Amino acid sequence: MKVDPIFSIILPTFNRENFIKRAIDSVLAQVFTDFELIIIDDGSTDNTDKVVCEYDDPRVKYFYKQNEERNIARNFGITIAKGQYICFLDSDDYLLPNHLEVARILCRDVSSWGYIGNLTWSYEVGNNVDAIRKNLIKENPFAINGVIISRELLTDIRFIESRNLLVSEDHYLWLLLAARYPMQYSSAVTYFVDNHVDRSLRNIDKEKLVEGINLLIENLSKDFYFMDFYKNDAQLYFACKFTFLALIANQNHDWHLALKSLTMALKKDFRVLQTKRFWASLKNLTLGWLKFK
Numbered sequence: 001m002k003v004d005p006i007f008s009i010i011l012p013t014f015n016r017e018n019f020i021k022r023a024i025d026s027v028l029a030q031v032f033t034d035f036e037l038i039i040i041d042d043g044s045t046d047n048t049d050k051v052v053c054e055y056d057d058p059r060v061k062y063f064y065k066q067n068e069e070r071n072i073a074r075n076f077g078i079t080i081a082k083g084q085y086i087c088f089l090d091s092d093d094y095l096l097p098n099h100l101e102v103a104r105i106l107c108r109d110v111s112s113w114g115y116i117g118n119l120t121w122s123y124e125v126g127n128n129v130d131a132i133r134k135n136l137i138k139e140n141p142f143a144i145n146g147v148i149i150s151r152e153l154l155t156d157i158r159f160i161e162s163r164n165l166l167v168s169e170d171h172y173l174w175l176l177l178a179a180r181y182p183m184q185y186s187s188a189v190t191y192f193v194d195n196h197v198d199r200s201l202r203n204i205d206k207e208k209l210v211e212g213i214n215l216l217i218e219n220l221s222k223d224f225y226f227m228d229f230y231k232n233d234a235q236l237y238f239a240c241k242f243t244f245l246a247l248i249a250n251q252n253h254d255w256h257l258a259l260k261s262l263t264m265a266l267k268k269d270f271r272v273l274q275t276k277r278f279w280a281s282l283k284n285l286t287l288g289w290l291k292f293k
Contacts, residue, residue, distance in 0.1 A: 008083030043067030
């Protein structure tokens with residue numbers, strides 16, 4: 001009788017033939033070997049399929065689907081996953097051999113979720129997981145490769161099903177989890193994130209970015225657990241989403257959108273005036289408008 005694996009590693013990919021072999025090899029090199037690797041090809045038009053099909057390992061499972069963006073691909077992977085715990089890996093990143101071994105030790109409680117990796121503000125909260133959960137609304141320091149979730153916790157919550165949510169789609173899920181469930185934390189180094197040029201925010205479609213941020217705020221505003229757990233900080237978080245939009249608008253010389261975004265930020269929460277990004281965006285807007293008018 002076949003027993004389901006402990007871990008399901010969900011790896012969405014799109015046109016990453018030059019990266020994906022490294023990612024797959026890093027999974028197959030894990031010290032802890034009880035896993036399945038679910039590769040969701042989100043409509044690649046390059047040779048990604050040929051690279052994947054070279055592997056003759058029953059733990060490697062390949063699925064091709066039409067392009068709908070990575071959050072929808074991840075949800076599809078969650079739906080078909082058999083593992084007790086869900087992990088994620090971006091196809092241009094890779095794991096160290098100890099990743100699943102650390103994850104197995106960390107996540108012994110099926111009613112919680114965990115994160116592996118150094119936090120940018122860990123000096124403020126140390127290993128206090130309650131403080132990490134509360135601080136999570138201030139920024140997203142979690143690389144998606146470091147998150148481990150008991151599959152049963154994903155029965156009712158998933159990534160937002162939209163092609164337009166191009167940023168913060170992972171932060172959205174972490175906030176829903178943090179508002180509902182306890183978590184575990186380890187500062188172990190178990191993976192690498194490849195910050196190559198294709199990750200640049202300059203490549204984001206502005207119209208989709210606007211629609212995605214509005215969708216993010218709409219969904220979070222309707223979530224009782226999120227609004228109750230984070231209380232007044234929720235409005236400041238929404239305001240900061242608009243300052244981020246202003247930042248991208250400035251980079252693209254869209255001064256009208258930048259001004260509109262900063263105005264929306266102030267409407268959400270005046271405390272946004274205390275953030276560096278607001279004033280940096282306002283400065284860039286002013287200098288940019290004077291230079292290009």
